[in-house]
Amino acid sequence: SAVISQKPSRDICQRGTSLTIQCQVDSQVTMMFWYRQQPGQSLTLIATANQGSEATYESGFVIDKFPISRPNLTFSTLTVSNLSPEDSSIYLCSVRENEKLFFGSGTQLSVL
Amino acid sequence: QQPVQSPQAVILREGEDAVINCSSSKALYSVHWYRQKHGEAPVFLMILLKGGEQKGHEKISASFNEKKQQSSLYLTASQLSYSGTYFCGTEMGGGSNYKLTFGKGTLLTVNP
Numbered sequence: 001s002a003v004i005s006q007k008p009s010r011d012i013c014q015r016g017t018s019l020t021i022q023c024q025v026d027s028q029v030t031m032m033f034w035y036r037q038q039p040g041q042s043l044t045l046i047a048t049a050n051q052g053s054e055a056t057y058e059s060g061f062v063i064d065k066f067p068i069s070r071p072n073l074t075f076s077t078l079t080v081s082n083l084s085p086e087d088s089s090i091y092l093c094s095v096r097e098n099e100k101l102f103f104g105s106g107t108q109l110s111v112l
Numbered sequence: 113q114q115p116v117q118s119p120q121a122v123i124l125r126e127g128e129d130a131v132i133n134c135s136s137s138k139a140l141y142s143v144h145w146y147r148q149k150h151g152e153a154p155v156f157l158m159i160l161l162k163g164g165e166q167k168g169h170e171k172i173s174a175s176f177n178e179k180k181q182q183s184s185l186y187l188t189a190s191q192l193s194y195s196g197t198y199f200c201g202t203e204m205g206g207g208s209n210y211k212l213t214f215g216k217g218t219l220l221t222v223n224p
Contacts, residue, residue: 001156031210033212041216042114042199042215042216042217043154043199043214092153092154096210099142099161100144101144101146101156101212103153103154
Protein backbone atom coordinates (compact mmCIF):
# COMPACT_ATOMS: atom_id res chain seq x y z
CA SER A 1 0.00 0.00 0.00
CA ALA A 2 1.05 3.58 -0.66
CA VAL A 3 2.94 5.38 2.08
CA ILE A 4 2.03 9.05 2.35
CA SER A 5 4.04 11.71 4.14
CA GLN A 6 2.14 14.86 4.92
CA LYS A 7 3.52 17.98 6.52
CA PRO A 8 3.27 19.97 8.59
CA SER A 9 1.42 17.79 11.07
CA ARG A 10 0.02 20.86 12.76
CA ASP A 11 0.29 24.61 12.61
CA ILE A 12 -1.12 27.69 14.26
CA CYS A 13 -1.59 30.59 11.89
CA GLN A 14 -2.71 34.16 12.09
CA ARG A 15 -5.86 35.38 10.40
CA GLY A 16 -5.21 36.60 6.85
CA THR A 17 -2.10 34.53 6.24
CA SER A 18 -1.77 31.32 4.21
CA LEU A 19 -0.63 27.79 4.92
CA THR A 20 0.76 25.36 2.39
CA ILE A 21 0.46 21.65 3.10
CA GLN A 22 2.70 19.16 1.35
CA CYS A 23 1.89 15.58 0.48
CA GLN A 24 4.56 13.14 -0.72
CA VAL A 25 3.79 9.59 -1.84
CA ASP A 26 6.32 6.77 -2.09
CA SER A 27 4.97 5.58 -5.46
CA GLN A 28 3.52 7.15 -8.57
CA VAL A 29 -0.22 7.64 -8.36
CA THR A 30 -2.63 9.15 -10.82
CA MET A 31 -5.30 10.41 -8.49
CA MET A 32 -4.70 12.43 -5.35
CA PHE A 33 -7.39 13.99 -3.24
CA TRP A 34 -7.59 16.64 -0.57
CA TYR A 35 -10.14 16.29 2.22
CA ARG A 36 -11.14 18.47 5.14
CA GLN A 37 -12.33 17.05 8.43
CA GLN A 38 -13.70 19.36 11.08
CA PRO A 39 -13.57 18.08 14.67
CA GLY A 40 -15.88 15.13 15.16
CA GLN A 41 -17.19 15.43 11.63
CA SER A 42 -17.04 13.51 8.39
CA LEU A 43 -14.49 13.82 5.62
CA THR A 44 -15.39 16.42 3.01
CA LEU A 45 -13.70 16.32 -0.39
CA ILE A 46 -12.12 19.63 -1.33
CA ALA A 47 -10.66 18.74 -4.70
CA THR A 48 -9.18 16.06 -6.90
CA ALA A 49 -5.63 16.73 -8.08
CA ASN A 50 -4.51 14.97 -11.24
CA GLN A 51 -1.03 15.43 -12.61
CA GLY A 52 -0.88 17.55 -15.73
CA SER A 53 -4.31 19.10 -15.39
CA GLU A 54 -6.16 21.64 -13.29
CA ALA A 55 -7.56 20.40 -10.02
CA THR A 56 -11.26 19.67 -9.93
CA TYR A 57 -12.99 21.42 -7.02
CA GLU A 58 -16.10 20.33 -5.22
CA SER A 59 -19.07 22.57 -4.62
CA GLY A 60 -18.26 25.16 -1.99
CA PHE A 61 -14.51 25.13 -2.60
CA VAL A 62 -12.77 27.54 -5.00
CA ILE A 63 -9.30 27.71 -6.46
CA ASP A 64 -8.59 31.19 -5.11
CA LYS A 65 -9.08 29.96 -1.55
CA PHE A 66 -7.58 26.47 -1.97
CA PRO A 67 -4.97 26.53 -4.76
CA ILE A 68 -3.51 23.09 -5.47
CA SER A 69 -0.36 22.10 -7.28
CA ARG A 70 0.43 18.67 -8.66
CA PRO A 71 3.84 18.92 -10.36
CA ASN A 72 4.41 15.16 -10.66
CA LEU A 73 2.92 11.77 -9.85
CA THR A 74 4.29 11.62 -6.30
CA PHE A 75 3.72 15.11 -4.90
CA SER A 76 0.98 17.66 -4.30
CA THR A 77 0.44 20.78 -2.25
CA LEU A 78 -2.70 22.40 -0.93
CA THR A 79 -2.62 26.05 0.11
CA VAL A 80 -5.30 27.45 2.35
CA SER A 81 -5.32 31.18 1.65
CA ASN A 82 -6.52 34.26 3.52
CA LEU A 83 -7.07 32.24 6.65
CA SER A 84 -10.00 32.81 8.98
CA PRO A 85 -10.97 30.95 12.16
CA GLU A 86 -13.53 29.01 10.11
CA ASP A 87 -10.62 27.33 8.30
CA SER A 88 -9.52 25.65 11.52
CA SER A 89 -9.74 21.97 10.68
CA ILE A 90 -7.77 18.87 9.80
CA TYR A 91 -6.69 18.62 6.19
CA LEU A 92 -5.88 15.20 4.74
CA CYS A 93 -4.36 14.19 1.47
CA SER A 94 -5.22 10.81 0.07
CA VAL A 95 -4.32 8.68 -2.91
CA ARG A 96 -6.18 6.06 -4.82
CA GLU A 97 -4.44 2.73 -5.30
CA ASN A 98 -6.21 -0.39 -6.54
CA GLU A 99 -9.63 1.15 -5.89
CA LYS A 100 -8.73 1.92 -2.28
CA LEU A 101 -8.02 5.25 -0.65
CA PHE A 102 -4.97 5.70 1.54
CA PHE A 103 -4.65 8.76 3.73
CA GLY A 104 -1.83 10.88 4.99
CA SER A 105 -1.63 11.52 8.72
CA GLY A 106 -3.29 14.91 8.36
CA THR A 107 -2.48 18.54 9.11
CA GLN A 108 -4.24 20.12 12.05
CA LEU A 109 -4.67 23.82 11.33
CA SER A 110 -5.67 26.32 14.00
CA VAL A 111 -6.34 29.92 12.98
CA LEU A 112 -6.18 32.66 15.59
CA GLN B 113 -25.02 13.00 -2.18
CA GLN B 114 -23.83 12.05 1.31
CA PRO B 115 -24.72 8.51 2.40
CA VAL B 116 -26.66 8.08 5.62
CA GLN B 117 -25.10 6.02 8.37
CA SER B 118 -26.81 4.47 11.35
CA PRO B 119 -26.52 4.29 14.24
CA GLN B 120 -24.58 7.47 15.06
CA ALA B 121 -22.97 5.79 18.03
CA VAL B 122 -22.89 2.39 19.69
CA ILE B 123 -21.37 1.13 22.92
CA LEU B 124 -20.45 -2.52 23.28
CA ARG B 125 -18.86 -4.79 25.79
CA GLU B 126 -15.98 -6.87 24.57
CA GLY B 127 -17.28 -9.94 22.75
CA GLU B 128 -20.57 -8.40 21.64
CA ASP B 129 -21.64 -7.91 18.04
CA ALA B 130 -22.58 -4.76 16.15
CA VAL B 131 -24.01 -3.80 12.78
CA ILE B 132 -23.45 -0.45 11.10
CA ASN B 133 -25.61 0.53 8.16
CA CYS B 134 -24.98 2.82 5.21
CA SER B 135 -27.63 3.83 2.70
CA SER B 136 -27.71 5.99 -0.38
CA SER B 137 -30.50 7.65 -2.30
CA LYS B 138 -28.65 7.08 -5.57
CA ALA B 139 -27.36 4.02 -7.39
CA LEU B 140 -23.91 3.00 -6.23
CA TYR B 141 -20.87 1.63 -8.01
CA SER B 142 -19.06 0.68 -4.82
CA VAL B 143 -19.09 1.08 -1.06
CA HIS B 144 -15.96 1.47 1.04
CA TRP B 145 -15.57 1.10 4.80
CA TYR B 146 -12.91 2.89 6.85
CA ARG B 147 -12.08 3.06 10.53
CA GLN B 148 -10.56 6.10 12.15
CA LYS B 149 -9.11 6.11 15.63
CA HIS B 150 -8.91 9.34 17.54
CA GLY B 151 -6.10 11.55 16.26
CA GLU B 152 -5.24 9.19 13.42
CA ALA B 153 -5.95 8.98 9.72
CA PRO B 154 -8.77 6.79 8.40
CA VAL B 155 -7.70 3.25 7.58
CA PHE B 156 -9.18 1.20 4.78
CA LEU B 157 -11.16 -1.88 5.88
CA MET B 158 -12.83 -3.20 2.76
CA ILE B 159 -14.46 -2.35 -0.52
CA LEU B 160 -17.62 -3.86 -1.98
CA LEU B 161 -18.22 -3.52 -5.67
CA LYS B 162 -21.49 -3.48 -7.55
CA GLY B 163 -22.76 -7.06 -7.61
CA GLY B 164 -24.08 -7.69 -4.12
CA GLU B 165 -20.98 -9.38 -2.82
CA GLN B 166 -20.12 -9.95 0.78
CA LYS B 167 -16.61 -9.68 2.10
CA GLY B 168 -14.92 -10.63 5.27
CA HIS B 169 -11.82 -9.67 7.13
CA GLU B 170 -11.27 -11.73 10.27
CA LYS B 171 -14.29 -10.91 12.43
CA ILE B 172 -15.36 -7.93 10.38
CA SER B 173 -17.48 -8.48 7.31
CA ALA B 174 -19.74 -6.43 5.09
CA SER B 175 -22.52 -6.83 2.58
CA PHE B 176 -23.74 -4.66 -0.28
CA ASN B 177 -27.32 -4.77 -1.49
CA GLU B 178 -27.15 -3.02 -4.81
CA LYS B 179 -30.91 -2.91 -5.34
CA LYS B 180 -31.54 -1.31 -1.99
CA GLN B 181 -28.42 0.88 -2.32
CA GLN B 182 -27.40 -0.19 1.15
CA SER B 183 -24.36 -1.67 2.79
CA SER B 184 -23.90 -3.09 6.26
CA LEU B 185 -20.73 -3.65 8.26
CA TYR B 186 -20.79 -6.54 10.72
CA LEU B 187 -18.44 -6.67 13.67
CA THR B 188 -18.59 -9.94 15.57
CA ALA B 189 -17.07 -10.79 18.93
CA SER B 190 -15.82 -7.23 19.23
CA GLN B 191 -12.39 -6.48 20.62
CA LEU B 192 -11.13 -3.35 22.38
CA SER B 193 -9.13 -2.55 19.25
CA TYR B 194 -12.36 -2.18 17.26
CA SER B 195 -13.11 1.13 19.00
CA GLY B 196 -13.12 4.10 16.67
CA THR B 197 -15.28 5.92 14.17
CA TYR B 198 -16.44 3.94 11.17
CA PHE B 199 -17.11 5.72 7.92
CA CYS B 200 -18.74 4.37 4.82
CA GLY B 201 -17.71 5.96 1.56
CA THR B 202 -19.82 5.65 -1.55
CA GLU B 203 -18.80 5.89 -5.16
CA MET B 204 -21.33 6.42 -7.90
CA GLY B 205 -19.27 6.81 -11.05
CA GLY B 206 -16.41 4.39 -11.17
CA GLY B 207 -13.38 4.69 -13.46
CA SER B 208 -11.94 8.13 -14.11
CA ASN B 209 -14.89 9.79 -12.35
CA TYR B 210 -13.76 8.28 -9.08
CA LYS B 211 -14.99 10.28 -6.11
CA LEU B 212 -15.67 8.97 -2.65
CA THR B 213 -18.35 10.63 -0.54
CA PHE B 214 -18.29 9.78 3.14
CA GLY B 215 -21.11 9.38 5.62
CA LYS B 216 -21.10 11.19 8.96
CA GLY B 217 -19.61 8.23 10.75
CA THR B 218 -20.55 5.83 13.52
CA LEU B 219 -18.66 6.07 16.79
CA LEU B 220 -18.06 2.59 18.17
CA THR B 221 -16.87 2.19 21.74
CA VAL B 222 -15.89 -1.23 23.03
CA ASN B 223 -15.53 -1.50 26.78
CA PRO B 224 -13.90 -4.31 28.76
